[in-house]
Amino acid sequence: MDTTTPSYDALTQAFLRLHRLQHLQSIAQWDSAANMPPRGNEARAAAMAEMSALLHRLSTEPQLARQLDDAEAEPLSEPQRANLREMRRAWRQSNALPEALVQRAALVTSRCEHAWRTQRPANDWAGHLPNLREVVAVAREEAQALSQQLGLSRYDALMDRFEPGMRAATIDAVFGELRRWLPGLIRDVIDRQSREAVLQPQGPFAVDAQRRLCERVMRLLGFDFDAGRLDVSAHPFCGGVPEDVRMTTRYRDDEFLGSLMGTIHETGHGRYEQNRPRELLGQPVSESRSMAIHESQSLSFEMQLGSHRGFVGRLAPLVAEAFGAQPAFDADNLHRLLTRVKRGLIRVDADEVTYPAHVILRYEIERPLVEGEIEVDDIPALWDAKMAELLELDTRGNFKDGPMQDVHWPSGLFGYFPCYSLGAMYAAQWFAAMRRATPDLDARIAAGDLAPLFDWLREHIWTQASRWSTDELVRRASGEPLNPAHFAAHLRARYAPPAAR
């Protein structure tokens, strides 16, 4: 082989192989959630663990380190250089931690999560405590090891796995600002909405009709069914591979907005995946940029667009067609249903306005926890205080709807929560940029013309994948770095418009 970039070429081959094997792992993962019968679980877990170990071995082969160094000196194009940067990042993630620590982390998180599945419904904080202590101990060790290599604080080092380049200093500033006006806004909105009449849709809503409605809306949103599917799983997600995106939702026959809005959310993830650049598919540079950027796509679809009054006007006749006409399907009423704000204990059930409160609370606990400033035993009191402060709710003694409600901590995912609210902020920032590029965007949406929206996202986000750092991507897309003012303006415009204030 005659090439001036032998090391770079060898790396692309290695990463392509990883990508192909990861494909099988992704499909098996989706299958586990969407199809697998109960007795298949043990063998599947063993098969996927074997594959994880294999992928880890292939990601830590000794020659990769040398090839990464040698490739730096090779004559690479700019996209190749970006790919090399992302290869190094991926390599660092795989090689940062000693094998023994990786195995111990797998063990304690799997033990903690497994027990949590029964401890949570039993409200058994005392039983959960020793397991969670072990998980936090291991997370701190991981954070310490990563911190030394990356020159970051311990929490930043963990967060960097999900949100490269993001730092607690930024989060502190952004969430600190949010924290000042959010409780007041929630109070105002709830007060205003308490004077609005809202009709509840009358069920039952046949699951088949829900599925057809979801698929119809996915088509409206540009999802390519020749390169993906919609199935059912207990916890909706978007998996698979870019050429074959596997989305899931779940249906209840007593209500339909959950499956519909959940599907719209996952369709945002799905279109990002389906539209990642083809030229370097399978290479790290063509991967999605980060968890927050991914979430900015699902929230652009679900919140910015899905609860947009103009779009709801397009949705309303489809809903009536699916289930038969009823007064609650009037577009104004449907919009009121979709924008209803209510303080609640559970993050995943939260509306767009109260959601950030749940995230701020978790961030304000997990950051000092990882840094060693507080201990696991301190969590309940902090949780209670912050819930009272942010959402005016009493959570004392209610662990199952309190600090035990999320799978993240039992499974060792520290540093992930901020991505949800960063995603909401980026989504608002994209829509602000779109409105500058297409001043009649809202009228176009109301008229059912979604092309300006999709074209903008395709050009500025989807096809850019990991070509740039997140900060650079955000600046190129919107002309400025992360600016939470757009999110604030969005919430005020939608939930507390001047006329109503």
Added chain:
Amino acid sequence: MDTTTPSYDALTQAFLRLHRLQHLQSIAQWDSAANMPPRGNEARAAAMAEMSALLHRLSTEPQLARQLDDAEAEPLSEPQRANLREMRRAWRQSNALPEALVQRAALVTSRCEHAWRTQRPANDWAGHLPNLREVVAVAREEAQALSQQLGLSRYDALMDRFEPGMRAATIDAVFGELRRWLPGLIRDVIDRQSREAVLQPQGPFAVDAQRRLCERVMRLLGFDFDAGRLDVSAHPFCGGVPEDVRMTTRYRDDEFLGSLMGTIHETGHGRYEQNRPRELLGQPVSESRSMAIHESQSLSFEMQLGSHRGFVGRLAPLVAEAFGAQPAFDADNLHRLLTRVKRGLIRVDADEVTYPAHVILRYEIERPLVEGEIEVDDIPALWDAKMAELLELDTRGNFKDGPMQDVHWPSGLFGYFPCYSLGAMYAAQWFAAMRRATPDLDARIAAGDLAPLFDWLREHIWTQASRWSTDELVRRASGEPLNPAHFAAHLRARYAPPAAR
């Protein structure tokens, strides 16, 4: 690790790893047929090819040869020794052929099969010819290489991949005998049946109702839905893993016996898989014994049981319940429909009586073809002559329903066809043995008590897996080696009973 069997232990680890990775490959394979959207095809093919290459690398790691030798001298139990024998067999299959030949075979078969998919409907034998010549040339090379290593004739060496221990000398004797009486029996049965009135069921038959009927019959047949599923694919098969068996069928709304009997057939494969021994799961000794033994399970279910008058008496009310009563669903009429004999051009559409004629014809062509006694160009004339002789049909010029009808030759599967009829013979032999063990078996079946049947198969076939050679398995199960007289007796008893002769 303190062990007296270090090499054997290392081998079990290596084979367990292969088994686990193969699990992902099996699920991906099933998914490709049952779920995958069209644009997923290319990436999936690349991912599965990567995995095949990986599995081949792991199966040919140099230390395996030494470990296999060293393990022979270790103090192994009898089951371990049987496992070692099967490990060596699996190893030999993976290591027998030079890498370059394996790659060339993959290339020419994939080219031939791909072109065949459009050439067959176009009846384009001339276009198919050069591709098939290449496939046969490679198959002969493979046969030559395997022949030298195994000390077998070339055809025997190919057949040994699917049916270990089976030899052309046995097939010649068995098929030679069959050939003498089969055309006469076919003539007699068709003549007798021409005087019978048969009512045709009136469709359409809703696909949902067919699916529910199939699942109900699978339950009746003991399929464990906690460890498997029924889905849809263009070509029905039984895949997955023992803990999670993935069966498929296909539905047409103008008839239902195809999906029902196809499902019963695959359920036979499925129960074999679900009941392989658990102790050494993942080890070669717990794999199914051979293709013919596997087919003996599907044909025990579909033909021996499924078309048994007593069982049809149990089936008839379920059919009426599924689609609403009609005269054609009378048990006697349903049984006549299921045992209708008709000469036809297509093997996969053939009934139990004419099917062996299709297999004999193919065997009589592919054996001399592999041995170099005839050439690809000779096939059409031989096909025409044998079809006239065995089934009194004129196939001249009709290549698409003649030698181009099966995927086996285009994809290089020489030595496979005999397994179908060997399976039918073994199935008849099992039922003869069952009737000796349970003299009132037929009455029990008619009464809906299938336990004696399943208990016998579980004890003698399913749980034995690859513990013994096929010949030993057959002797232990039925007290004698392969004896085609049972198949002859079965066909005569069902299709030309003394009263009717």
